[in-house]
Amino acid sequence: MSILKSTFVNICLNFRQMLPKQPCLLCGSASTDIWCLACDASLPYLKLAHCPLCALPTTGGAICGRCLKHPPHFSHTVAIFAYTYPMDKLIIALKYGEKFNLAKIMGHKLSACVNDYPDCIVAMPLHPVRLRERGFNQSFQLARHIGRLLSIPVLPDACQRIVNTPSQSSLPWKQRNKNVHQAFTCDTTVAGKHVAVVDDVMTTGATLNELALALLNAGATKVSAWVVARTLPHADKK
Numbered sequence: 001m002s003i004l005k006s007t008f009v010n011i012c013l014n015f016r017q018m019l020p021k022q023p024c025l026l027c028g029s030a031s032t033d034i035w036c037l038a039c040d041a042s043l044p045y046l047k048l049a050h051c052p053l054c055a056l057p058t059t060g061g062a063i064c065g066r067c068l069k070h071p072p073h074f075s076h077t078v079a080i081f082a083y084t085y086p087m088d089k090l091i092i093a094l095k096y097g098e099k100f101n102l103a104k105i106m107g108h109k110l111s112a113c114v115n116d117y118p119d120c121i122v123a124m125p126l127h128p129v130r131l132r133e134r135g136f137n138q139s140f141q142l143a144r145h146i147g148r149l150l151s152i153p154v155l156p157d158a159c160q161r162i163v164n165t166p167s168q169s170s171l172p173w174k175q176r177n178k179n180v181h182q183a184f185t186c187d188t189t190v191a192g193k194h195v196a197v198v199d200d201v202m203t204t205g206a207t208l209n210e211l212a213l214a215l216l217n218a219g220a221t222k223v224s225a226w227v228v229a230r231t232l233p234h235a236d237k238k
Helices: 003-017 037-042 065-069 087-097 101-112 128-134 138-150 173-179 206-217
Strands: 076-082 120-123 159-161 184-186 194-202 222-230
Touching: 076 101, 087 101, 087 138, 087 194, 087 222, 101 138, 101 222, 120 138, 138 194, 159 206, 184 206, 194 206, 206 222
Parallel strands: 076 222, 120 194, 194 222
Antiparallel strands: 159 184
């Protein structure tokens, strides 16, 4: 992290410590943030060595067999948590409960772990029908906070979801690649750029992979995946 960006993140941390106490969202104790330090320490951080491409645990952080056999279109994944309790409930609260303050702290956690800075950020787009139903895009809420923290431009309309596919969480894993095939288009010029795609959860990686392909077809030279949480093989499916 550059000195200026590191300084800005530290200022944000110090500012939050000066704020009035509030109840921790998880345990109810007094906290200077949405959740307290004790609860933060108990969250399911991804501490094990993992595949640099898809973030699944591997011995010594080597590229996993699946990525060796079928390399994804994105070149790197930053994931902070395992998608398990209570992170699964927190993401659902953001996604369906409009707990926008969660996007701030999740965005801060993600930005603090980035060490390969892209030229721009793209949020995982929702189909217009889904966007009207929900009223907001949780991935864009995350992306805008990350972009502000890292001083990286967010391109809100760079990509569109042109196929209103069934929710990936409602499908067996083997059907998810087919479900999102050619679901995205990218109309904004990203030629020669390194693009980071922000999403809340990666399960199979199929949706992120398809969006990465659309960005590469639009001229991007590199696509990184930034997600709050990663579903692990032993965890409940999203």
